[in-house]
Structure formats: structure tokens, C-alpha cells
Amino acid sequence: MAAPRAPLHLVTPVWNRGTRGIRGLSRAVAPEGSQKKGRSLLQFLADRFYDVQALREYLLRKQVLKVHQKNRPFTYIKERFGPHAAGAYFILKQGGAVKFQGKEWIRSDARGHFSLDFLKFQAVPVEAVDASGCAINYQGLDSLLALKELQSLWLQRCPHVDDWCLGRLHPLANSLQELSLAGCPRISERGLASLHHLQNLRRLDISDLPAVSNPGLTRILVEEMLPSCQVLGADWAQGLPSGPEEQSRDTASPIPA
Amino acid sequence: MLRRALQPGLSRGVLGRGLGTHRGRSTLDQNGKVPEIKKKVQSVLPGGAWNPLHDTSYLPPEHSDVVIVGGGVIGLSVAYWLKRLEKPRGAIRVLVVERDHTYSQASTALSVGGIRQQFSVPENIQLSLFSVEFLRNINEYLAVVDDPPLDIQFNPSGYLLLASEKGAAVMESNVKVQRQEGAKVCLMSPEQLRNKFPWINTEGVALASYGMEHEGWFDPWCLLQGLRRKVQSMGVLFCHGEVTRFVSSSSHTKTTSGEEVTLRRIHEVHVKMDRSLEYQPVECALVINAAGAWSGQIAELAGVGKGPPGTLQGTKLPVELRKRYVYLWHCPQGPGLETPFVMDAGGAYFRREGLGNNYLGGCSPTEEEEPDPGNLEVDHDFFQDKVWPPLAQRVPAFETLKVRSAWAGYYDYNTFDQNGVVGPHPLVVNMYFATGFSGHGLQQAPAVGRAVAEMVLDGHFQTINLSPFLFNRFYLGEKVQEHNII
Numbered sequence: 001m002a003a004p005r006a007p008l009h010l011v012t013p014v015w016n017r018g019t020r021g022i023r024g025l026s027r028a029v030a031p032e033g034s035q036k037k038g039r040s041l042l043q044f045l046a047d048r049f050y051d052v053q054a055l056r057e058y059l060l061r062k063q064v065l066k067v068h069q070k071n072r073p074f075t076y077i078k079e080r081f082g083p084h085a086a087g088a089y090f091i092l093k094q095g096g097a098v099k100f101q102g103k104e105w106i107r108s109d110a111r112g113h114f115s116l117d118f119l120k121f122q123a124v125p126v127e128a129v130d131a132s133g134c135a136i137n138y139q140g141l142d143s144l145l146a147l148k149e150l151q152s153l154w155l156q157r158c159p160h161v162d163d164w165c166l167g168r169l170h171p172l173a174n175s176l177q178e179l180s181l182a183g184c185p186r187i188s189e190r191g192l193a194s195l196h197h198l199q200n201l202r203r204l205d206i207s208d209l210p211a212v213s214n215p216g217l218t219r220i221l222v223e224e225m226l227p228s229c230q231v232l233g234a235d236w237a238q239g240l241p242s243g244p245e246e247q248s249r250d251t252a253s254p255i256p257a
Numbered sequence: 258m259l260r261r262a263l264q265p266g267l268s269r270g271v272l273g274r275g276l277g278t279h280r281g282r283s284t285l286d287q288n289g290k291v292p293e294i295k296k297k298v299q300s301v302l303p304g305g306a307w308n309p310l311h312d313t314s315y316l317p318p319e320h321s322d323v324v325i326v327g328g329g330v331i332g333l334s335v336a337y338w339l340k341r342l343e344k345p346r347g348a349i350r351v352l353v354v355e356r357d358h359t360y361s362q363a364s365t366a367l368s369v370g371g372i373r374q375q376f377s378v379p380e381n382i383q384l385s386l387f388s389v390e391f392l393r394n395i396n397e398y399l400a401v402v403d404d405p406p407l408d409i410q411f412n413p414s415g416y417l418l419l420a421s422e423k424g425a426a427v428m429e430s431n432v433k434v435q436r437q438e439g440a441k442v443c444l445m446s447p448e449q450l451r452n453k454f455p456w457i458n459t460e461g462v463a464l465a466s467y468g469m470e471h472e473g474w475f476d477p478w479c480l481l482q483g484l485r486r487k488v489q490s491m492g493v494l495f496c497h498g499e500v501t502r503f504v505s506s507s508s509h510t511k512t513t514s515g516e517e518v519t520l521r522r523i524h525e526v527h528v529k530m531d532r533s534l535e536y537q538p539v540e541c542a543l544v545i546n547a548a549g550a551w552s553g554q555i556a557e558l559a560g561v562g563k564g565p566p567g568t569l570q571g572t573k574l575p576v577e578l579r580k581r582y583v584y585l586w587h588c589p590q591g592p593g594l595e596t597p598f599v600m601d602a603g604g605a606y607f608r609r610e611g612l613g614n615n616y617l618g619g620c621s622p623t624e625e626e627e628p629d630p631g632n633l634e635v636d637h638d639f640f641q642d643k644v645w646p647p648l649a650q651r652v653p654a655f656e657t658l659k660v661r662s663a664w665a666g667y668y669d670y671n672t673f674d675q676n677g678v679v680g681p682h683p684l685v686v687n688m689y690f691a692t693g694f695s696g697h698g699l700q701q702a703p704a705v706g707r708a709v710a711e712m713v714l715d716g717h718f719q720t721i722n723l724s725p726f727l728f729n730r731f732y733l734g735e736k737v738q739e740h741n742i743i
Contacts, residue, residue, distance in 0.1 A: 043403065056402050064397055138393060164393050167413030170469050189594070189612060190412040190473075196595035197469070217612050221594040 067160060070094060071140030081119050083146035084126045088118050090143040094134040101127045101149070125149035128178075132156040138165050145171050152178040156205075159184075163191030170197035180205040182233075187211060189218045196225045206233035316537040317496035317528050321352035323713070324526050324541040326500050326555050328355025330365040330477065330699055331691050332547035333484040334706025337399075340491040342710050347492065352539060354528055356499045362633060364549050365481050365699060367666030369583055369617055371474040371598050371608065372700035373416040374440035375466060377431045377740040378676065381697070382438040383721045384704040389471040391703035392480070398703075399487040407483040411475040414609070415468040417454075417597040419651070424602060425464040427740055432466050441470040456592045457599075458653055467597065474598060474608060477699050501536060502527035503544070503559045505685070519570065521560055521685045543713060545689045550578040550630075550667035552692035559688050570684060572732045576693040578630040579670035583619045584640050588658040591616060605647040615661065620644045621696075628665075635663040668696045674736040679705060680712055680727040689713060690728060 045052040070093075078086035088098040088106070092114045097107040101124055108114035126147045136144075137160035144150070150172055155161050161184050169176070176198050181187055188211040195204070204226065212218050215234030223231045323339060325332045336351050343349045360366040372392070374385045391398055396406045420428040428444075435442050444466055447459035453467075489495065504525035510518055523544050529536040548555045556562065556574035564570025596609040596616075607618030620643050622628065628636060640660060649655045671678065671693035678693040691709045694701060704721060711719045718724065725737045 046402070053402070057400075060400060060402055163411055163413055167470055167473075188410075190410060190414075193594045193596075193609075194413045194415075214612055221612060225594045 067135050067137060068139065070135050071137050073139075073142055077119075078146070082123060083148075084124065085119050085121070087129075087143045087147045088126055090140065091129055091131055091134070094131065094136060094140075096132065096134045097130040098126055099128040099130075099152075100124045105130075128152035128154075130154045131158060134158055135160055137161070138168065141165055141168050145169075147172075149175050151175055154178075154180040155184060156180050157183040160186070162186035163188060163194075166191035167194040169195070173197045173199060176201060178203040181209065182207045183209070185210055189213065189221075192218060192222055193225070195222070198226070199228075201226055201229045204229050204231050204233075206231065209233075315497075316530065316535075317352055317354065317498065317539050318350070318494060319537070320350070320540045321494070322350045322541065323352070323543045323545060324539055325351065325353045325545045325547055326526075327546070327548035327552075327692075328353045328358075328485075328495065329360070329363045329547065329549050330481050330484065330702040331549070331694075331705060332545070333481065333488055334702045335545055335547060335691055335709045336488045336493045336706075337484055337491070338706040338710035339713065340488065340493060342707075342714055351493045352496055352541075353488070353493055354496045354498055354500055354526075356497075356531075358497050360481070362667065364667050364669060365477050367583070367664060368477045368699045369474065369608070369619075370477045370699065371416070371472075373468055373472045373598070374435055374438070375416055375418055375431065375442060375468055375472070376697075377427075377434060378725075378737055379434055379438055380721065380723055380725060380737075381676070381701070381739065382435055382440055384701040384708075384723075385697075386439060386471065387704035387707070387721060388700055388702065392475060395480070395483065399483045401486055401490045404486060407479055409475040409479045409483075412473040412609075413470070414474075414595070415470075415472045415597040417468075417599045418466045419462045419600065419602050420464045420466075421461055421602040422463045428464050428466055431740060440468065442466050442468050454592070454595070456652055456654055458651055460650075462602070472598070480699075480702075496528055498528040498530050498537075500526055500548075500555060500558070501529045504538070505560065519684065523559060523685065523687050543687045543689065545691060545709065545713075546574075547691045549692060549698070550576070550669040552576045552669060552690070556682075556688075556690075559685050561682055561685055561688070569732045572728075574678065574690070574693070574728070575673045575731060576669050576671050576678065579668040579695075580628045580630040580633070580665050581619060581621065581668055581696070582628075582635055582639055582644075582663060582665050583617060584644060584660055584663040585610060585615060585617050586658045586660045587613070587615050588655055589614055590654045590657070592652060592654065599651070601647055601651050603647050605644055605651075607648055607652075616655075616658075618644060618648060620647070630667065633665040633667075635665050637663065669693055669698065670695045673731055674738050676737045676739055677701065677705065677726050678728055679708055679723045682728050 042052065042056060046056050074086050074089055077089050084100075088100070091098050092106065092108045095108055095112065097105050098118070099105045100118060100121060103121075103124070106114060106118055127149070128151060129144065129147070132154055133156070136155070136158055144153070145168065153172070153176060161181070163186070166187065177200055179195075179198065179201060182205045187209050192206065192212075195201070204222065206212075206219065206222065209215065219231055219234045223229075325336055332353055332355070336353055339349055339351055357363065372385060372389060374382050374389075376382050376385065392409060392411060395409060399407060418428065432442050432444055444464060445453065446464070447462050450457055450459050450462065450465050503523045504527070505521045505523045507519050507521050510520060512518055523541065525538045525540050526544060527536045527538050544559070546552050546555050553574050553576045562571060562573030591614050592609070594609070594612075598606065598608040600606040605618065605620040607616050609615075610617045622639070622643065626643075628639075637660070640663070645655070669692050675695040676693070677698065678690040680690060682688045682690065689709055689712065691705055698705075708718055708721055708723050711717070725735075730737065
């Protein structure tokens with residue numbers, strides 16, 4: 001089966017058996033840092049008090065809401081400047097980069113600031129989007145799907161892009177030629193199956209997907225599914241035993257009488 | 258006080274003269290019984306080893322506000338939404354009674370796991386859309402702190418429904434309704450179908466509808482376990498037992514037109530423990546019938562349908578067990594990764610399973626060929642006669658295949674109109690139904706759970722209006738007929 005996803009952020013290590021009472025707490029906590037100690041204390045209290053448990057659930061909820069906030073739609077910009085400008089603003093706000101047709105790449109700097117000159121472009125379509133590492137999720141794809149002439153989409157290492165998001169990419173089928181999904185922890189072969197709508201795809205990068213259970217076989221099946229697309233990614237011989245060495249070992253072992 | 262009385266020589270309490278005050282043996286200490294009595298009395302006191310009441314922790318509680326009969330995906334979904342929508346927190350005590358904790362015969366565990374919006378009844382489409390949104394955000398809804406996130410292994414491959422000449426008009430009108438409700442479905446001609454899926458033989462196909470988004474299949478066991486875990490963390494009690502009896506009271510009233518009506522109210526649910534004759538009467542305010550294929554029997558126990566036929570009292574719950582087979586086969590040259598869940602015009606269906614060219618499929622038998630639902634034995638001849646020929650005709654690659662395994666499961670088949678029954682019974686006033694989904698219960702479970710919880714807590718449906726699915730329609734004869742059932 002596919003590699004299990006890492007647990008939620010607030011998960012703490014398994015509580016040891018020999019920890020009873022407040023005195024046991026200090027013995028159980030490894031002296032690795034005050035942050036870990038703080039989390040174990042929070043877990044200890046959460047096991048005993050409903051209020052602390054509610055607090056932990058609230059903290060978890062806040063993390064989720066933070067991602068939602070990042071993926072909110074920018075309806076004002078969409079109405080005023082058009083869907084391409086809104087999509088570009090969305091990507092730049094997340095920390096990615098955008099390339100308009102005939103222009104240079106626009107990137108946000110280390111502090112998240114970027115120039116708003118692109119708002120003056122009148123109906124120039126967005127050609128390429130580099131959303132590597134951005135916290136884009138299913139809701140946030142709304143802004144991207146409005147970019148009808150997008151040719152190149154890079155979603156490398158996006159932590160919230162999953163199989164559901166891939167099922168949503170079919171409106172871009174007419175224009176999308178390059179798609180990169182390398183390193184996304186939530187994408188599995190089931191999401192890749194829905195890429196067959198993208199008939200104009202020429203380059204697909206599916207390397208380094210930890211949730212795909214059989215990378216070599218998946219690559220072969222994707223290549224069969226998209227015959228005119230060049231699929232970069234896992235080496236198809238990955239996981240197969242190396243042939244000649246195995247055979248020589250077999251002949252060397254004595255045949256039991 | 259009693260302890261002091263036992264200490265010899267300290268008081269003139271229950272045991273009369275202090276025990277040790279007499280020289281030599283006292284009159285009471287004839288056969289050495291006094292030290293025994295002393296030991297026994299001491300053990301009764303707090304901290305002692307003797308428990309006068311035996312351990313009853315395996316029995317369900319004596320009182321519960323809501324008793325949900327049936328711990329499958331529908332029952333757990335109702336429990337989840339009841340605990341989620343209740344105000345204030347912890348206000349409602351919910352007990353889920355499940356007869357078989359291994360879920361060996363439960364429809365949920367044996368389900369093929371598909372979810373689609375390609376229905377003809379708008380309420381079904383809305384239920385399915387809500388459930389898809391629930392499944393997409395399942396780790397927000399069912400998150401338990403410190404537990405790993407759920408992976409329901411959703412395959413967003415879509416459903417492909419094929420229609421012959423006769424069904425093409427119906428399919429077009431269905432797609433119009435589906436698009437109005439917000440489903441993303443596209444219609445394809447045989448030409449387009451051949452371009453998209455070269456392995457299909459489009460002979461006899463006039464029109465095809467293909468779901469582009471929000472359709473596919475997932476792992477129902479994972480959803481069940483996720484719901485169970487979350488629901489337990491929210492404080493719902495589980496009981497491993499079987500409901501054998503309802504104790505109810507009746508009251509007679511007159512309707513506005515002067516007719517005599519008997520209203521029943523369930524007061525107690527007798528839950529019999531597994532493999533024993535012991536039962537616990539659970540006093541309850543509401544009973545929710547989510548027993549799946551066995552809902553009809555539970556409804557009879559509650560007195561639904563006891564009356565002259567043709568009246569409201571005599572209207573039974575028309576849910577019965579129907580057996581369906583699912584076969585898993587391997588076909589080396591079969592359709593590839595993009596294979597959707599294909600439903601042929603004649604009722605045969607198949608879908609891809611995994612990466613190894615394995616496929617799951619089956620067919621719904623006609624009324625005459627219904628297999629006997631007494632057991633879950635698989636009839637392999639059914640595959641040879643009814644499933645393989647239409648599929649091999651539709652997908653020529655399936656002419657060479659090898660059946661790997663097969664299983665059978667029950668549908669909670671609604672003989673009236675093959676759609677769910679949701680909501681309270683008009684006469685047995687505190688029994689609510691959430692059953693009868695005839696094969697699409699799993700894909701509607703989260704939404705149905707919410708609807709029933711809203712009905713219980715608010716008295717009316719709020720998010721999705723399921724009034725067409727109330728029990729009254731069986732008496733009034735208003736069928737909610739679905740034109741797209743496997």
C-alpha cells in the first residue's frame with residue numbers, strides 16, 4: 001500500500017506506559033527542547049480535562065482555517081481587472097510566480113511583496129504559473145481554472161494538492177501542455193487516472209510522489225493513458241529485481257539432491 | 258461508625274457488648290464464626306474487595322436519549338451529526354446498537370463504494386453533492402486530535418452511463434436536471450465515446466453521459482472506521498447487542514375530520530446481548546431505524562404496519578433484503594487507468610480495481626431472477642449467464658478474463674420506489690427512519706445523517722429538503738421513481 005501520510009501537526013509521540021501523575025511527566029519527556037515538552041504537557045492535560053481538549057481542537061481548527069484564508073477568491077479583482085489578473089494576484093499572494101503571454105516572469109520577493117503592474121495589462125492571458133510550494137488547495141484552484149489559456153502549470157511540492165484537485169483540472173484541457181506534480185505528498189495513482197482529460201498535455205512530471213504505491217507501474221500506465229505525452233518521473237525498472245545477478249546466484253546454489 | 262463498632266472494646270454499638278471485654282470466649286464466638294463475619298463486614302466497606310452489584314459494564318446504559326438501531330454508515334452518520342449539531346455540547350446521549358461488530362453482513366462493508374450524481378431525482382443529486390463535499394473534507398469533519406488522518410482512497414474517475422435508443426431521451430432530460438443542481442456531467446455521442454475510450458464497442462449505444470467531477474469510488478470501510486472513531490470521541494456509546502422488543506404506549510386522538518387515530522410512543526428498547534439471553538431495557542426518547550436490510554423487521558417490532566391493509570396503520574415499511582453479487586476478475590488486456598465506472602444500458606456495470614488490470618463488476622437481476630437472500634453464498638453461474646455476456650459485448654477485451662473472487666451483499670431494497678425513507682413515522686411518533694436506499698445508501702450517508710439530525714433537533718429539514726422521502730408516501734402512493742438505478 002501507499003506510504004501513510006504524516007499525522008496531523010499536533011500529534012505528539014505515543015505516551016509511555018510509565019507515566020503516572022505529574023511526577024511521571026518530567027521523566028517521560030525527553031530533554032529535547034521546550035517545544036516538545038510543551039506539546040506533551042498539552043496532551044497530558046487534554047487527556048484529563050475537557051477544556052484543554054477543546055483548546056487543542058481549536059488550535060487544530062485554526063491551522064485549517066489559515067489554509068482556507070490563503071485560498072480565498074479575490075472577487076473584486078476578478079470583476080474589475082478580469083480573471084487573468086485575479087489568478088495572477090492569487091498566485092503571487094501565495095508566493096508563486098506568473099508569466100503573462102509575451103512578458104517576463106513576475107515573482108514575489110522573499111517578504112511576499114510584488115509589483116502590481118500586471119493589473120494594467122488588458123486581457124493579456126496568463127501563459128505559465130509556477131505554484132511550487134504554495135499552500136494551494138481545492139478551493140484555491142477556482143482562481144487557476146479561470147485562466148483559460150494556461151499552457152504550463154507547476155505544482156511541485158504543494159502540500160495540499162491532492163487527488164480531488166487533479167480531478168478538477170479538466171477545464172484546462174484545451175491549452176495545458178505542461179504539468180508538473182513532482183513531490184506532492186498527497187497525490188496518488190488514483191488522481192493521476194483523472195489526467196486523461198488533458199489530451200494536449202506534452203510534458204508531465206510525476207517524479208517523487210510518496211503516496212503512489214507503485215511508481216514504476218504507475219508511470220507505464222500513465223504513458224499508456226496519454227500516448228502523446230512525455231512522462232518524466234519514476235524509473236520504470238524501479239522495484240524490479242536486477243536480472244543477471246539473481247540468475248548467477250541461483251546457479252551458484254547447489255541443487256538439493 | 259461501623260468500623261469503630263468493630264474495634265473491640267470501644268463502643269456499645271450494634272454488636273452489643275464489646276467483643277473483647279469478656280474473659281475467655283463470648284457466647285457469640287461458638288464456632289469461630291466471628292472473625293469470618295468481621296472479615297466480611299470489613300470487605301463491604303469502601304475499599305473492600307467485595308462488589309455487591311456485579312459488573313455490568315458490558316450492558317448498554319439504562320437511559321439514553323436517542324437509540325440508533327444499526328451501526329453501519331447511515332447509523333454512524335446520524336450519530337455524528339446529532340452530536341455535531343446539538344446545542345449545548347453534550348446535551349444528547351446517543352446509543353448505537355449494532356448486532357455484529359465485525360460487519361460481516363453489513364451492506365457498508367460489502368459495498369462497491371461508488372459515488373455519483375447521475376440521478377434523475379433532484380434530491381438524490383443534492384444528497385450526493387453534499388456527501389462528496391463531506392468526503393473531500395473528511396479530515397476536517399472527522400479529525401480526532403492525535404490520530405492519523407483518514408485516506409478514503411477516492412478515485413475521481415467518474416461514472417459513464419450508456420443508453421440505447423430507447424433510453425436516450427430519458428438520459429438527456431436527466432442530464433439537464435443534474436446540471437441544474439450543479440453536477441458536472443457531459444453528454445457524448447458514440448463517435449466521441451470511441452475517441453475517448455477506444456476499448457469500448459459502441460454498438461447499440463445511442464448516447465452516453467460522463468461525470469467529469471465529484472464522481473468515482475472510494476473505500477467504504479475507511480469511512481466507516483473514521484466515523485466510528487470520531488463518533489466515539491464525541492461521546493456516543495456503542496452496544497454490541499440486538500434489539501428484540503420495543504415497549505410502547507398508545508394514545509387515542511381524533512383528527513380534524515373526526516377519525517380515530519392511535520398514536521404510539523416507544524418508551525423502552527430491549528437490547529439482547531450477543532450469545533446470551535440477557536437483555537437490558539434502555540429507556541429512550543427517540544429511536545432511529547438505521548438497520549439497513551433488516552429495517553423492515555425492526556419496524557414490525559415497533560408496530561409499524563399492524564392494522565388493516567390500505568390504511569395508514571396497515572402500511573408496512575417496504576424495505577426488504579435483496580442479495581447482490583459482485584465479481585472480481587483479471588483481464589490482462591483490459592481498459593487502462595482512465596477507466597470510469599461504466600454502467601451499461603442493460604444494468605451490467607464494472608469498474609477498475611487497483612493497478613493490476615483487475616476489475617469489479619456485477620449486474621442487478623430482474624425481479625424474476627432475484628436470488629434467495631437467506632445466505633450470502635455466491636452464484637457463479639450468474640456471472641456466466643448475466644454479467645459476462647453484456648460486458649464482453651461492450652468491452653471486447655473482456656472476452657478473455659479470469660474471475661479471481663466474488664462476494665455477495667445485501668441491498669436494503671425499497672420495493673415501493675427504490676429510494677430512501679427518511680423522517681419520522683406519522684403514527685409511531687418517536688421512530689425515525691433512515692433506510693431503504695436500495696444500493697445508493699453509502700454515497701448519500703453523510704447527507705442523510707445530517708437531514709435526520711436536523712429533523713430530530715429542529716423538527717424540519719434545513720440543508721436539503723427531503724420531504725418527498727417521508728414515510729407518508731407509501732400510504733399516499735406517491736412514488737419518487739428513480740430512472741437510474743443499478
